[in-house]
Structure formats: structure tokens, C-alpha cells
Amino acid sequence: MSTQPKLAVWKFASCDGCQLSLLDCEDEILAVSDAVQIANFAEATRHVEPGPYDLSLVEGSITTPHDAERIREVRAQSRHLITIGACATAGGIQALRNYRDVSEMASVVYASPQYIDTLATSTPVSDHVKVDFELRGCPINKHQLLEVILAFLHRRKPVVSSESVCVECKLRGNICVMTAHGTPCLGPVTHAGCGAICPAYNRGCYGCFGPKETPNTAALAAQWKTLGASSGEILRAFRSFNGYADAFREESLKHE
Amino acid sequence: MTPSSVQSILERSRLQDLFDVLHRRGYAVIGPTVRDRAIVCEELRSAAELPEGWGDLQEGGSYRLQRRPDKALFGFAVPTNSWKEWLHPKRLKLLDAHRNPDGSLRFTPGDEDDPPKLAFLGARSCELHAIAIQDRVFLGGAFTDPHYAKRRAAVLIIATNCGTSGGTCFCVSMNTGPKVNRERTPFDIALTELLDESGHRFLLEAGSEAGAVILGELPVRAATESEVTAAETLVANTANRMGRSLDTHRLPETLLANLEHPRWKEVADRCLNCANCTMVCPTCFCTTVEDVTHLTGDHAERWRRWDSCFNLDFTRMHGGPARQSGQSRYRQWLTHKLATWHEQFGSSGCVGCGRCISWCPVGIDLTEEVRALRSP
Known part of the structure; x- marks a missing residue:
């Protein structure tokens, strides 16, 4: 055996x-x-x-x-x-x-x-x-x-960070799509792990890895509005693959 | 040959000669170029890759590349990234561990190779101050960082006096620019870009013996008095056009006396704790260490990578992270940068480059935060 x-x-x-x-x-x-x-x-x-x-x-x-x-x-x-x-x-x-x-x-x-x-x-x-x-x-x-x-x-803690996608963007050398292009991006509230794929191709983050540790979704949503996003767009952005994760659910409800 | 204050002129059309001399001497040239609608520092193969005719418009949470009316090569404020990534790598292997057949362990250092010789082309005065600050952090105390030390020793600095200031620049407040100063922050060559009816050229000044030798190999002529004056006027005008200002009078004392100021909560409501400010800051130096094991169980690696005081794991100890709230993390960053840095390293940790303002996704502006913290 x-x-x-x-x-x-x-x-x-x-x-x-x-x-x-x-x-x-x-x-x-x-x-x-x-x-x-x-x-x-x-x-x-x-x-x-x-x-x-x-x-x-x-x-x-x-x-x-x-x-x-x-x-x-x-x-x-x-x-x-x-x-x-x-x-x-x-x-x-x-x-x-x-x-x-x-x-x-x-x-x-x-x-x-x-x-x-x-x-x-x-x-x-x-x-x-x-x-x-x-x-x-x-x-x-x-x-x-x-x-x-x-x-x-090996009975050790996995090296899986719950920091933002922004950190991965900076480690990868991506230009910030939000500040340099005005593209709404979920990266600042999204859990790292993908390696910042979408911003590397000049797209905003879709939040595939769900909320990061201590996400400030309200502040990000306010900035999305400044960049011209509608309430409907904000709602749909937060309510996707991880739309029922606590932080994203709560933020999406504010934009119904 | 000793450094002299003799200034020479290199024509724009002969700038490639500088690249050629540097390449012949075994240097890779790191300098500004345009990528993904921003000016970034990367390895450049030729002068043709410099951002000719490009400027930038920087404001809180906003960076826009902009066409200039002229063909300036250094006509922007500061690039997206700072030079620290070449001196203090984003990721660095510290060691390999191997399990021998008899079960014993063998460790080998992970960063043994000689670093590449690098020429930093276009480093600004604020950035030289940032390098000087990291020199103190990594080399100044009883325990020095060998990884930083060997990379730093292999760098040649070709500095640029700023002919343009950005909307988020405040080096004048921090007394770190815009003119480079050999006495305060050594460089090998300093360059001032002149673009007027008399042509497009660079005023060069050697700041070290190595710089003087390189200048000696370039097709330069002596600068005229009016060219020297023009360069000085240019930098003086830049100093008068700072986009931001920061009152540094008794700043450490003021911040430390206001640790419970209501403004900390207010800024925390806006702060994403995304760590962008610390990643782009040219003086932030914090790292974390991660171990990876291989599937076989016979090999492990220890890596160091950039970390941030905005990350929860940064203060995780038994029982959890010490700085749980965003408020405590923002306060830690700002008070370290502007206050406690003085007692730790003998200067402010801020050089006024403005990157943390421009690249904050929600445009938090530390100069504005300090103003608010100063008022009751």
C-alpha cells in the first residue's frame, strides 16, 4: 500500500x-x-x-x-x-x-x-x-x-499573498492603466495571484481573484465615477465571477 | 585628470556617440523611453529610443503623455519608475538549499554573479538624492546590504538638470533639486539640454574622473558663456514652476504631535491601501522574504521581493497583523517618510519627485495631507 x-x-x-x-x-x-x-x-x-x-x-x-x-x-x-x-x-x-x-x-x-x-x-x-x-x-x-x-x-504556509493586483503590476513593470490611460480598473481592490495579466495588455482588471485583504471598494467606486463610469457599469464590474464575495457584494448593492 | 567645472557642448546629432562610448566601455545604458503611453526607464540600445518630443502632464492620480512643441529628449518631469529597481531588485534569489543523498543540507548563495555595469542616463537631482538616501539605508549602518553595494558600485550616473517641472514636483521644498549639485550628490556627468534658435545641444559637466574620461572621448567643444548662462536660467526657471510645495518647517515634530488628528481617518477613507505609492517611491526599500520548495523535496529557494507597509502581511506576527486598519498603515507610511526617517537615517525620506501623488489611483496628495494635518 x-x-x-x-x-x-x-x-x-x-x-x-x-x-x-x-x-x-x-x-x-x-x-x-x-x-x-x-x-x-x-x-x-x-x-x-x-x-x-x-x-x-x-x-x-x-x-x-x-x-x-x-x-x-x-x-x-x-x-x-x-x-x-x-x-x-x-x-x-x-x-x-x-x-x-x-x-x-x-x-x-x-x-x-x-x-x-x-x-x-x-x-x-x-x-x-x-x-x-x-x-x-x-x-x-x-x-x-x-x-x-x-x-x-511540506507542512508549511503557502506563499500566496492577499495584497492588491497593483503590487503585481509594479513588479511586472506594467504602466498603471488607471492613472496613465484613465481606464477603470479593479486592481486596487483585487487579490493578487494572476500576475496582473489584463493591465499588461492595457486592460483594466476584472477582479477574477476576488477582493484583496482590506479592500476599499467605496473609494475605488468613487474614482471610477470620476473616470466616467456609470452606476450600472460599477455594479456589473463588482458583480461578476466574485460578485457574491462579501466586499464585492456589498459594493454592488450600493449601485443598484 | 580631476573633475573640473569646465563645461562642454555635445550636439544633439552626436548624442549617439555617448551611447557608443558607454557601450564600448561595457556599460548597458538605462534611460527614458516611451512605452504604453508613459515614459519609463529601460535599457536603451541607442539614442533613437529616447522620448524625443514627448512631455508629461502629471496631477494627482493622473499621468498623461503629451506631445511637446519641440524635439526635446528630456522634456518631461520624472519617468514612471525610479532607478531603485536596478540597485535594489524587485526580486532577488538569496539562497538555494539542497538536500544531499545522506540527508544533510547544503546552502549556496543566490546572488553571486557580478552585476552588469549600468549607466543611468537622465537621472534627475531628486533621483540622485533618492539614491543617496538608499545608500544610507543599505550601506550606512553597521550591517550593509551586499546585493545593493555591488550593484551600486557598478553604476555610472549621467544626471540631467531639469528643464521642465511636473504638476506634482516639489523638489524645491525638499531642497533636492532641480539642479544637480556635485557636493551633495555625486554624479559622473551632468547634462543640461539646450534647445533654442542656436540649435539642439547638451551642456556637459564632468563630476568624476570616470565622467571626465568619457567626456574626453566625445566630440565636444567648449561651451560659450551664453550657453552656460542659458543652462542656469533654464534650471532657475524650472525651480520657479514647481507644481506642488510642502512646508517642511518643524515637520517631524508636527506630524508626531498629531498622531490622533482626525485627518488620518479622512485620508484612510480614500486610501485604497493598494501599495502603489510605496512601489513607485524612489526611497521606499521594504522587502519580504519567501521560501519556495520543489516538488521533489530536495531543493528549496529563498527569495527576497519588494513589499509594502500597506500590505497586511507586512506586520503579521503571532496573533495577526499589527497595523490592521488602513488608517494605521497610511499614518505609518507618511510619518516614517516625513518624520521618523530623520532620526533613523538623518534626512527626510521624501525627495519631492511627486510619483506617489501621480500614481495614486485615487490621487491622494501627501503635500495636501500635510497641510491638513498642520491645521487643527
Whole structure:
């Protein structure tokens, strides 16, 4: 029997993009599979080892009564549980339902809505069970995912900073799109991790990694107005992939 | 040959000769150029990459590149980035750790290579003061930073007297410019750009032996008296056109006597604590250290990278970060920069370059904050 830590990857309501980040670790995936036993990862292999698992990576949000039960089962058989991506950490883009009447939307979309058994909300995993670490991003950054797995293997704190995207812009040598171009950007309130991709291509940050530590969303929204953004634009900017994360949700509500 | 106050003229058309001499002597030239609608300092291969005919319009939270009516090469205030990134790298590997087959550990330093020889072309007086401040920070005390020391020793400084001031400049208030001063902040060559009916040329002055040798290899002629006067008038006019001012009279005492002033809360309501001001500041020097391990478990690396007092982790200790509120972090930054820096390093930490004002996404202006903090 293997003495390697057992890794499981679980999917809830999500697009699978974050799990793909693990498969996308092409150069490192063999080393990962040497370091851990991939015991349950449906996207990679149909072979499933029974639990318990040393490390569970959970993708996706909780949107059905069945999933609300299933996440408790996952937690029960996982020594460590790490959520990956905006869905699992903040409810994802599907949390837009939290601002609407789900049964009304279901009646518009589905011919037979009575077959739809869904919760009124899409919520992060941490609303349901204890989470040991949340890795942000839509999608997550594969280097950060490797870092989190490594930190877990070596029993150390992951080097994942919750500072602003601005710091990443400056480290990368990007010109600030907000001050030099007048482009509204969510970077000053957004959690680092992507490497400041959008500003590197002269676009404002879309907030894919959700709120940074102590985000001052009100001050940023006021500056967006100065730059000519409408309330509707501000609302939609804050209410996207991480629109149900506390700071972004609260700011978006002010612009309804 | 000793440095002299003899001033020479290099024609604009022969500026490439300066690049050629520097390249022949093994220097990479770091200087201003236009990228992504801003003037940035980068490695330049030729004089053609200088920002000819470009100026900038800088205000609180706003920077706009602007066409000038002339073909000046140094006709802007200060570039986006400061020279510190070449002396105090953004990321630096401190060490590698290897696990030997017998389980023992072996450590090797991560920054052993000789640094490249760099020529800083176009450093302003405020920026020379910023370098002098970082010299004190990294080299002035009992414990010096070897990474900074070796990079600093490999730098040749070709300074520029400012012919233009920016909307957020206040070097006159900080007594750091706009004219370079060999006695206070050494340079190798100082350059003043002259652009008038008599042509486009540079008044050059050697500030060191190395600078004098380089000047000796350039196709220069002696400057006329009127050219020397024209250069002096130009810099004097720049001094009279500062976009901002800061009253430094008893500033440390005043700030430290007002640590509970209501203005701190007011500015914290606007501050994004995004850290931009500290990243662009030419004197801010704080770093954090991060360890990375490899998948095999046989190799680890220790890296140093720029950090900021606006980041929560900067003061994280057992029990959590010491400065949790944005208010405490802004107050720490401003009082360190303008007050406690004096007792720590013997000068203000601010050189009046204005970058923290221009590049603050919400345009927080420390000169305005100080004015507000001075009033009850």
C-alpha cells in the first residue's frame, strides 16, 4: 500500500476550468503524481481509491440540496480541504442567482421546471463546511495551485499573498492603466495571484481573484465615477465571477 | 585628470556617440523611453529610443503623455519608475538549499554573479538624492546590504538638470533639486539640454574622473558663456514652476504631535491601501522574504521581493497583523517618510519627485495631507 498522501479532486457547480489547471501542469504533473497518490480525480482517471483522503481540492459552489449534503461527506473523509477557484471560494458567476428569484428564472429557462431541484442561492463551500485554505481565481493560477499542494506536502504556509493586483503590476513593470490611460480598473481592490495579466495588455482588471485583504471598494467606486463610469457599469464590474464575495457584494448593492 | 567645472557642448546629432562610448566601455545604458503611453526607464540600445518630443502632464492620480512643441529628449518631469529597481531588485534569489543523498543540507548563495555595469542616463537631482538616501539605508549602518553595494558600485550616473517641472514636483521644498549639485550628490556627468534658435545641444559637466574620461572621448567643444548662462536660467526657471510645495518647517515634530488628528481617518477613507505609492517611491526599500520548495523535496529557494507597509502581511506576527486598519498603515507610511526617517537615517525620506501623488489611483496628495494635518 502506498505511503504517499492521497489526493482527491471534487467537482461541484463549476465549469471545470480550475481542475483543468491541475492537468495543465504539464511539466510538473508527473512530479505531482510521484509526490502524491491521485486517489480520486474523475477528470483525469476513472480509477477511484476509497477515502479517507489526506488532501481534497474542491472546485465549484453549492447550488443543490444534494451538493449541500455531498460537501459534508467530502469534508468528513478529508484530512485537509482546500477550495479552488471563484465558485468554491465565493459562489462563482452562478451566484448572480442570489440577486434574483430562482424559481422564476427556472420557469423561463426550462420547459418542465418541476424537475429542477435547486437551492435559491449559489454559495461558497466555506458557508457549509470548514475550509483549511481558499485558493482564489477564475480560473486559479496553476503555479499557485502547485505552491499550495507543495506547502501542504511540506507542512508549511503557502506563499500566496492577499495584497492588491497593483503590487503585481509594479513588479511586472506594467504602466498603471488607471492613472496613465484613465481606464477603470479593479486592481486596487483585487487579490493578487494572476500576475496582473489584463493591465499588461492595457486592460483594466476584472477582479477574477476576488477582493484583496482590506479592500476599499467605496473609494475605488468613487474614482471610477470620476473616470466616467456609470452606476450600472460599477455594479456589473463588482458583480461578476466574485460578485457574491462579501466586499464585492456589498459594493454592488450600493449601485443598484 | 580631476573633475573640473569646465563645461562642454555635445550636439544633439552626436548624442549617439555617448551611447557608443558607454557601450564600448561595457556599460548597458538605462534611460527614458516611451512605452504604453508613459515614459519609463529601460535599457536603451541607442539614442533613437529616447522620448524625443514627448512631455508629461502629471496631477494627482493622473499621468498623461503629451506631445511637446519641440524635439526635446528630456522634456518631461520624472519617468514612471525610479532607478531603485536596478540597485535594489524587485526580486532577488538569496539562497538555494539542497538536500544531499545522506540527508544533510547544503546552502549556496543566490546572488553571486557580478552585476552588469549600468549607466543611468537622465537621472534627475531628486533621483540622485533618492539614491543617496538608499545608500544610507543599505550601506550606512553597521550591517550593509551586499546585493545593493555591488550593484551600486557598478553604476555610472549621467544626471540631467531639469528643464521642465511636473504638476506634482516639489523638489524645491525638499531642497533636492532641480539642479544637480556635485557636493551633495555625486554624479559622473551632468547634462543640461539646450534647445533654442542656436540649435539642439547638451551642456556637459564632468563630476568624476570616470565622467571626465568619457567626456574626453566625445566630440565636444567648449561651451560659450551664453550657453552656460542659458543652462542656469533654464534650471532657475524650472525651480520657479514647481507644481506642488510642502512646508517642511518643524515637520517631524508636527506630524508626531498629531498622531490622533482626525485627518488620518479622512485620508484612510480614500486610501485604497493598494501599495502603489510605496512601489513607485524612489526611497521606499521594504522587502519580504519567501521560501519556495520543489516538488521533489530536495531543493528549496529563498527569495527576497519588494513589499509594502500597506500590505497586511507586512506586520503579521503571532496573533495577526499589527497595523490592521488602513488608517494605521497610511499614518505609518507618511510619518516614517516625513518624520521618523530623520532620526533613523538623518534626512527626510521624501525627495519631492511627486510619483506617489501621480500614481495614486485615487490621487491622494501627501503635500495636501500635510497641510491638513498642520491645521487643527
